[in-house]
Amino acid sequence: MRAEHAISIRYFTLLGIFVAAIIAFTLHAIEMPNHLQRPEFLTGYVMFGLMLLVALLNVRKKLSMVPIGRAAYWLAGHAFFGVMLIGLYFVHTQTIWPEGGYERAFAMMVYLVTASGLAGYALQRISPRRLAAADLEIIYERIPAELAEVRRKVQAIVLESTKESGADTLGRHYLESLSWYFRRPRFFVPHLFGLQAGQHWIRFQVQTIERYLSAAERAQLTKIEGLALYKDKIDLHYALQSVMKYWLLIHVPLAAALLALMFWHIIAVNVYAR
Amino acid sequence: MMDPEKFRHDSSRYERPNLRYRCGRGAKWGDPCPLGPTTKGQCGGTSECHPAKVGDRFECRRPAYAGGPCSDGPKSDGACSQHRPPCRPRRTIRSVRGILAVGAFALVVAIIAVFLTVSPSSSRAITSAGPLTGGHANFTAKSGCVSCHTPHNGDVGGWVLAAFREDDLTPNCLTCHTFGGDPRLGHNAAAETTPRGRETSCTECHTEHKGESFDIVMMPDEACNACHKTRVDGFSVNHPQFGETFPHAQRTSIVFDHTSHFAKHFLNERVKDSAPENCTTCHEMADAVKSVKPRNFNETCVTCHGDAISSRDLVLLRLPEFSENLLDKQKVMGTCGPTLDQWNMMMEAMSGEEGDMEEMKSMMTGEEEFEPVSTEEASAVSAYLLGMAPDDPETYTKPMQEFLNRLIEEGSAPIAELIDQRAGKKVSNRLLAGLNPELVRRVACAWASNVEYSPPNDPEFGGWYGDGLELKYRPPSSGNHSDPVAYEWALFAAASQGEKDEVLVDFAEVMRKVVLSRTEGVGACTKCHAVSDDGKGGLEIEWRYRETKANPFTRFDHQLHLTLVNPEGVNLVDPSAGCRTCHTVNDQAQYQASFDGSDPHDFQSNFAAIKKETCAQCHNRGQVRQDCKTCHSYHFKPGFDLRMAKDAK
Numbered sequence: 001m002r003a004e005h006a007i008s009i010r011y012f013t014l015l016g017i018f019v020a021a022i023i024a025f026t027l028h029a030i031e032m033p034n035h036l037q038r039p040e041f042l043t044g045y046v047m048f049g050l051m052l053l054v055a056l057l058n059v060r061k062k063l064s065m066v067p068i069g070r071a072a073y074w075l076a077g078h079a080f081f082g083v084m085l086i087g088l089y090f091v092h093t094q095t096i097w098p099e100g101g102y103e104r105a106f107a108m109m110v111y112l113v114t115a116s117g118l119a120g121y122a123l124q125r126i127s128p129r130r131l132a133a134a135d136l137e138i139i140y141e142r143i144p145a146e147l148a149e150v151r152r153k154v155q156a157i158v159l160e161s162t163k164e165s166g167a168d169t170l171g172r173h174y175l176e177s178l179s180w181y182f183r184r185p186r187f188f189v190p191h192l193f194g195l196q197a198g199q200h201w202i203r204f205q206v207q208t209i210e211r212y213l214s215a216a217e218r219a220q221l222t223k224i225e226g227l228a229l230y231k232d233k234i235d236l237h238y239a240l241q242s243v244m245k246y247w248l249l250i251h252v253p254l255a256a257a258l259l260a261l262m263f264w265h266i267i268a269v270n271v272y273a274r
Numbered sequence: 275m276m277d278p279e280k281f282r283h284d285s286s287r288y289e290r291p292n293l294r295y296r297c298g299r300g301a302k303w304g305d306p307c308p309l310g311p312t313t314k315g316q317c318g319g320t321s322e323c324h325p326a327k328v329g330d331r332f333e334c335r336r337p338a339y340a341g342g343p344c345s346d347g348p349k350s351d352g353a354c355s356q357h358r359p360p361c362r363p364r365r366t367i368r369s370v371r372g373i374l375a376v377g378a379f380a381l382v383v384a385i386i387a388v389f390l391t392v393s394p395s396s397s398r399a400i401t402s403a404g405p406l407t408g409g410h411a412n413f414t415a416k417s418g419c420v421s422c423h424t425p426h427n428g429d430v431g432g433w434v435l436a437a438f439r440e441d442d443l444t445p446n447c448l449t450c451h452t453f454g455g456d457p458r459l460g461h462n463a464a465a466e467t468t469p470r471g472r473e474t475s476c477t478e479c480h481t482e483h484k485g486e487s488f489d490i491v492m493m494p495d496e497a498c499n500a501c502h503k504t505r506v507d508g509f510s511v512n513h514p515q516f517g518e519t520f521p522h523a524q525r526t527s528i529v530f531d532h533t534s535h536f537a538k539h540f541l542n543e544r545v546k547d548s549a550p551e552n553c554t555t556c557h558e559m560a561d562a563v564k565s566v567k568p569r570n571f572n573e574t575c576v577t578c579h580g581d582a583i584s585s586r587d588l589v590l591l592r593l594p595e596f597s598e599n600l601l602d603k604q605k606v607m608g609t610c611g612p613t614l615d616q617w618n619m620m621m622e623a624m625s626g627e628e629g630d631m632e633e634m635k636s637m638m639t640g641e642e643e644f645e646p647v648s649t650e651e652a653s654a655v656s657a658y659l660l661g662m663a664p665d666d667p668e669t670y671t672k673p674m675q676e677f678l679n680r681l682i683e684e685g686s687a688p689i690a691e692l693i694d695q696r697a698g699k700k701v702s703n704r705l706l707a708g709l710n711p712e713l714v715r716r717v718a719c720a721w722a723s724n725v726e727y728s729p730p731n732d733p734e735f736g737g738w739y740g741d742g743l744e745l746k747y748r749p750p751s752s753g754n755h756s757d758p759v760a761y762e763w764a765l766f767a768a769a770s771q772g773e774k775d776e777v778l779v780d781f782a783e784v785m786r787k788v789v790l791s792r793t794e795g796v797g798a799c800t801k802c803h804a805v806s807d808d809g810k811g812g813l814e815i816e817w818r819y820r821e822t823k824a825n826p827f828t829r830f831d832h833q834l835h836l837t838l839v840n841p842e843g844v845n846l847v848d849p850s851a852g853c854r855t856c857h858t859v860n861d862q863a864q865y866q867a868s869f870d871g872s873d874p875h876d877f878q879s880n881f882a883a884i885k886k887e888t889c890a891q892c893h894n895r896g897q898v899r900q901d902c903k904t905c906h907s908y909h910f911k912p913g914f915d916l917r918m919a920k921d922a923k
Binding site for chain 2: 031033034035036037038095098099100101102103139140141142144145147148149152183184185245246248249252253254255256257259260261264267268269270271272273
């Protein structure tokens, strides 16, 4: 524990030094025009370096076997440097909305990448806490199998109940209502926003059918309700983990497009602006 | 909490998020098969296991988490006996993300490539950093980027070379923009006091491609502080106090004593009614910017000083006192004819009286005692022209008399010859304009005959005339302020400052003092027009109102300020009170004495120096802007080469 704490201090000290250096550099760049110096090339190349550095997070994740720092620290650096890039961008362009089609496309991409990054970072900070409070841990890739298993169990209970009671009340209710729920994850949006729509739906279904069931069937219904509530937690996981994964489908391609724009920008300015 | 036993190695399959494909059944929320898709995206779940041959038999290899070996076991040919229909595997999120990322990168590269190759305009769209400012956009429309940027051949090699070559745009800027000094030096090195410093380029301060309405000349105060050692954070904060004579760095070109006029002349009962009402009666406000020009002589001064010009004569020649008469009287008489006295004497001699004949013979042969008609000195002008001391008869008698002989024979030509000789160029035609050679001859004849010249009438209208012992010029009383002859003589006198002949230097100085005398000079030109050092060792007469050359990097717009009200509420456009907000007469100043010498910088202004505090009443924090560029400019005499307009067509 103490060793881990020491590592944390070491990494965050390093990160702090980097951040301080970038802040100092930014302040220096802001001052440069006041000394009749053009900061564009200097800030531009520093931004280029930082963008490559933040892009290396993806490489780091793929090279998990190589001991080049914890992914968490890389992520922290990715976020810190990403935010600083926006500040440097303003110093670099001296405007929030430049002139020229290409420059505007570039600016738009910078803003989109940053916005998606910030949104993703917020999701990464908020969603795990909510998942931890759900009293269930499940790997995203196992959700289909888990849902299938829950569905099998519910169907088995319904069949058993029908066989034992000789009544098809519960079976028909399953076919007409509950099967919709167990077929796949439901209430995606309410789960994202922390609403209890799933649980309300389950209670409503239980209360609706309960009065028509015998005591034995009610016992089976209680089991089904338990599984439905369990599935509701899986649905919560599915919703939050999906968002935590799918935001990267926006952020990463935009970042890749930004890198392409950046390479051409570097070529163009070296050809025309030097 | 989920049962952890479910994830034992024999209870569940090992999920690999980094795989590119996932089971198609799972993707449709069915029960995913235990084996999952292949790495190439094909369904791997059509059978539940891949039986292994052990010895001569096949054994079931269904994993434990899928139920372990099946009861049916493999078929005889080694195929799995448990079949299910194939699914269509789906890509994992990670895989989709990778495709999108690579696709986005490739899409951008493709778009750039298309833009570069389709047309020049699309190529410009992808290389231009933004629209040019209005003026630049217009004249670069024809030639495009190469109007400013060094062309590169457009091929890859050219681009690569261009990327490593410094593209100095300044020479291209200078094809249109002109300056009063070296454009690459600080403040164009216009002022002698401007430190040369390092070379600069236009793009250090001026940035283009920032939009049509971008302020390309914008310059922060800090940029000024980059070079100026005295840091200024705002005019009212720590701008240095103005100079002791601000805004004047030298005396005025026109001698006008505001103090004496305000306090004495304008109050004089004789001219009181003609006195100007206020400042703008004499000062032209219509086009006042930095300087407020006085109106011309005929609109202002002529009311009181209209006669001054024609009241000051130029004495070109004066008959000096001769120590002896070396002139050939017979020759003079032969050429000029007898004088009235000689004629009378001849008539008396012809009447037969002996004594008279003897007296006439004596007069003709010059044997009688010589009594010079003049006891004057020679004129300063003739002394300089002839190179003789005007007050030493022993030295000038002979040359002057020889000169008179020439005048008798050649009229004004000898004078013109000497003038051109002294000036070093042909100027006599202008200096002697209107001088009748016959007048010169007659004056010379009279003087050679040792008599005063009697003009046929008074010089009522001015011009060249002889009067007793002098040949003079009087500016005509036609009201013409710019008398050309007086003007040329003043220039001739001023130019004599550069006289190289040591013998003539002193004579030139005397002549200069006379012609350019503020109290006696011809046409009274120098009464109002200052005679100043021209900075090249010579003198210049400041004929025109001289806009101040001081503080070339400071601007002040009188017009703009006249629309305002000073802190006391006085409208600055009010000429009787508004002007005094900044300009207060200094009645202690020795203004007239400033024009005794020729050094224009040794002066005292009529007006008290303007203090910084005067401006800071308004130009203060929270009030009117007070940044450097409010009053100062960087470039010296910025202008345009007209080729710019031509090329834009």
